[in-house]
Amino acid sequence: MSIELIIRDQIVEAIEKCYQQQIDSSLIQLQNTRKEFEGDITLVVFPFVRMSKKSPELTAAEIGDYLQQNVTEVEKYNVVKGFLNLVIASEYWVSVLNSVGSTANYGITEPTDSSKLVMVEYSSPNTNKPLHLGHIRNNLLGFSLSEILKANGNKVVKTNIVNDRGIHICKSMYAWKMWGNGETPENTGIKGDHLVGNYYVKFDQEYKKEIATLIEHGQTKEDAEQNAPAMQGAREMLLKWEAKDPETIELWKMMNQWVYTGFDVTYKELGVDFDKIYYESETYLCGKDEVLRGLAEGVFYQKEDSSVWADLTAEGLDQKILLRSDGTSVYMTQDIGTAKERFQDYPIDxxxxxxxxxxNYHFQVLSILLDKLGFEFGKGLHHFSYGMVELPQGKMKSREGTVVDADDLVAGMVEVSRKTSEELGKLEGYTPEQAAETYKMIALGALKYFILKVDPKKSMLFNPEESIDFNGNTGPFIQYTYARIRSVLRKAADRGIAINQTIDSKLQIGKKELELIKAIAQFPVAVKEAGDNYSPALIANYIYELVKEFNQFYHEFPIIIEENADVRNLRLVIAENVGKTIKTGMKLLGIDVPERM
RNA sequence: GUCUCGGUAGCUCAGCUGGAUAGAGCAACGGCCUUCUAAGCCGUAGGUCUUGGGUUCGAAUCCCAACCGGGAUACCA
Incomplete structure (x- = not known):
């Protein structure tokens, strides 16, 4: 039982004894004592003043007396205004430290057979262009969220729905066919997803030219957009694809394969992966069937032009189209099919x-539609909705080339990392391969931490010139601290200092050491809150606080050169456990930590 | 128009289930490497928490309104 729970129980009793009142434990506000005051845990006593009918100070003192007498861990207390600061005996903190040291996966709750199965969908790329910074935020959040859910004792299936069909795919295909001159990733050396993306851009350029020409010849803008040969060609291609025209299918398969090969490289670079991949080309027909079933059952309705609709006005929403007048499916149709198949494939909780x-609107509607179709899971879908990444000049647009390409960004950051590392020269003795691995680890640490430390709900700004930072509140700062701890531990071993993991509970603990133990003790709380709130940012912020605390300690106090053997051992144990916690925490963000940097 | 999310230091962000004097990093300025990694540490400066009301012993935090910005809003995904 944690000290906080014990104190909560005793406060309930104290109120009953002193003021003859039964209270709800939600009235009990405990917080960590602010550093400028003496104490470890603070009770806000204002809510109890009404019951005691005494001043806040007197009320606090009475509760403090009771706790001091009845809770062995409460050594003493002090009162500042309406705040009761409790000082917890250092034996308790020693026992916490000892238990951290003896726990293999400190802070992690392993899933059991009865754990909930959570399926996390993320990434979901279109196969007509390479991944950009927006996708990076999605991928990092999805991966980290999965890790955090696992750490909270859930079973997780990571999944990806690939949007591999549709008019946008046909645009790239058409452009390649018209103007590609047989270019392939092999004969150009261009990464497959980039090559296909180039043709997506090419399509747009040619399309715009054609429109301009048609307008010169007297067509209206609307007519020109419809009649441009490029657009007609892409449409024709989509019809051929749906009709399973062999030549078109062949082209589609070839170009998609180029993209997948490219994506695999990017995914591997980012360190994200999936347990199960769904393809829209395989689920959209199922969605169509479901919509038609809904129509037959009277859940949906059909207009004269034979398009199929859902009426959501009863839910306060609009009408939503589910099948176009030509019978082809829309985004929503596919998501219905994909959802159904997933719940058939896995026992998803x-x-x-x-x-x-x-x-946001899409998922609100999806949830309602699935419910209307009789799927009991419909209401329980969770849309983990995150904000956009913006550039100083505004939103990213693939077609206009105002995107930060994922591969370029990572490569650029690796380059900065390499330069910095070489200047500092701390990797001497590493093989070129080891060094390269470390540069990459640091670059990705910087990128991932930069993105994940921000509250997912909020939109964030990425400034290519300023955001690539390796100092301050950054991933490399945390990685550096880890490497520093590892260095200390290596040196201790070199000097033949054996670390005794079990600290004597009577050992005097210094103030700064105590702060660190308390910080380590907060880790499981951070993991739980991150899980409850679906927020990797809470883990990032926690680690940053821990690391700052450690660096202050490191500068102020000697560790292996401390002369008192007991104190030296305590500091080594603390350093080791801080390192352990950093590593586990960063793992939840998908960030690796280096032994040296 | 309607719905929705946001507005905290020059910049990027914490803090938001109400609690003590609103915190970090970057940028600026000044210190600290012949003791364990200076990608670090310490210090100076920087705030009407968009504005106005309300609830409360107490509001950056909750409620209402206004202003500003992002997003969505029936056949793009």
């Missing part, structure tokens, strides 16, 4: 969609 907040 919770479905989480990691998708940008521009889709």
């Amino acid at each position: 919770k479905m989480v969609y990691v998708v940008g907040n521009e889709q």
